[in-house]
Amino acid sequence: MTNNKSAYVVSPDWLQQRLNNPTIRILDAAWYLPAQNRDPKAEYDVGHIPGAVFFDQDAIADHTSGLPHTLPTPEAFATAVGALGVSETDTIVVYDGPGIMTAPRVWWMLRIMGAKDVYVLDGGMDGWKKDGRPVTTDVPSPTPVTFNVTFTPSAVTSLERMKDIVQSGKVQIADARGAGRFLGEEPEPRAGMRSGHMPGAHSLPSTTFSENGKFKDLDTLRKTFAEAGVDLSKPVVTTCGSGVTAAIITLALQSLGHTDNTLYDGSWSEWGGRADTSVVTGSE
Numbered sequence: 001m002t003n004n005k006s007a008y009v010v011s012p013d014w015l016q017q018r019l020n021n022p023t024i025r026i027l028d029a030a031w032y033l034p035a036q037n038r039d040p041k042a043e044y045d046v047g048h049i050p051g052a053v054f055f056d057q058d059a060i061a062d063h064t065s066g067l068p069h070t071l072p073t074p075e076a077f078a079t080a081v082g083a084l085g086v087s088e089t090d091t092i093v094v095y096d097g098p099g100i101m102t103a104p105r106v107w108w109m110l111r112i113m114g115a116k117d118v119y120v121l122d123g124g125m126d127g128w129k130k131d132g133r134p135v136t137t138d139v140p141s142p143t144p145v146t147f148n149v150t151f152t153p154s155a156v157t158s159l160e161r162m163k164d165i166v167q168s169g170k171v172q173i174a175d176a177r178g179a180g181r182f183l184g185e186e187p188e189p190r191a192g193m194r195s196g197h198m199p200g201a202h203s204l205p206s207t208t209f210s211e212n213g214k215f216k217d218l219d220t221l222r223k224t225f226a227e228a229g230v231d232l233s234k235p236v237v238t239t240c241g242s243g244v245t246a247a248i249i250t251l252a253l254q255s256l257g258h259t260d261n262t263l264y265d266g267s268w269s270e271w272g273g274r275a276d277t278s279v280v281t282g283s284e
Contacts, residue, residue: 004217006255008107009100010119012128015093019050019134025090026052029106030097030125031244033189038097047135049095049128053084053142055106057244067269068190068242069105074151077113085142088149091117099124099213101206104247108263114150120251123213157237157264162271165237166198166278172230173201174249176240177268184281189241193272196281198239202228206245209252221252232258239264239271 018024028048030040044054060080062070072080086092092115096103103120110118121128129135157165165171175197180186182203184196197203208224209216216224225232236253240246243265253261264271271277 004219006215006218006221006251008119008251008255009122009215010093011122012131012133015049015121016133021091023091024051025084025086025092027055027084027086027092027094027106028052028096028125029055029057029094029103031057031102032097035189040097043097043125045137045139047129047137049125050134050136050138051140052095053086053140055084055094057102057105065266067266069244069265071109071156071243071265074113074149077109078147078149081110081113082147083142083144085140085145086115087145087147088113088115089117090115091119093119093121095121095128096124098126100210100215100248100251101213102244104251105244108155108247108250112152112155114148120215122215127213155262157262159266159270162198162237162239162264162266163277166200169200171235171237173198174204174228174230174236174238174246175201176204176206176238176245176249178205178207179203181241181268183283184279188268188272190269190273193268194279195272196279198271199278199280201239202230204228204230204249206240206248209248215251215255218256221256224252225256232256235260235262237262237264239267241267242269243267 028044032038062072094103094106107118107120182197238246238249246263
């Protein structure tokens with residue numbers, strides 16, 4: 001690892017050398033939109049990194065909100081993650097399919113719930129298999145443990161807080177959706193959503209932070225924010241379609257030492273589905 005790489009991202013070599021380390025927990029956190037035509041659990045069953053347990057982002061969520069991936073209560077999160085054999089004191093490595101796609105959301109969840117030693121695997125499962133690294137169909141039977149939660153509520157932005165941010169303009173908004181959706185030129189993948197973005201938001205498509213599934217170096221990340229007009233000396237709220245890929249921007253911010261950031265959990269699924277929220281199209 002060089003000093004120009006994120007401290008929160010580990011290489012495949014790093015993980016492969018530690019596969020037999022009993023203090024490391026590995027989570028497969030792959031998730032896909034229907035249009036991607038990939039089934040994360042089926043792919044896990046066909047072959048996964050030895051020792052990895054499947055973290056179901058659809059299941060480990062608050063199902064009372066009416067939104068796709070709302071953060072579960074700290075108690076529900078602790079129960080679900082503890083059942084996977086993961087405690088807040090473990091070293092935890094999270095991966096997804098393509099790399100730097102849905103794993104950062106689980107990295108973020110674990111961190112705001114009190115886990116300190118959490119990392120994202122560079123290159124994801126696709127890169128791991130491409131390199132011919134070990135895979136298995138053996139499904140671990142983890143012994144349930146206690147995950148002691150220390151929740152950081154300030155890391156999560158609510159709808160009311162988001163409305164205040166849009167109205168005041170005091171916090172920068174970084175939107176991880178693709179440019180077509182941001183500009184309102186492409187329809188949203190979920191029914192009933194208006195197209196466009198929040199007034200004042202900056203477009204930072206989640207795919208710009210990685211290349212071939214590998215997280216870009218710190219200098220490139222810094223340049224990406226600068227080109228999008230985001231001032232890293234000021235607070236930022238991240239948002240996306242359903243609160244998942246917004247965490248890629250959060251990972252980039254934290255990697256650059258930016259700590260004054262939150263994630264709008266409802267994201268566009270909430271904002272774009274309401275009649276009482278401001279939406280603009282095109283470039284401002």
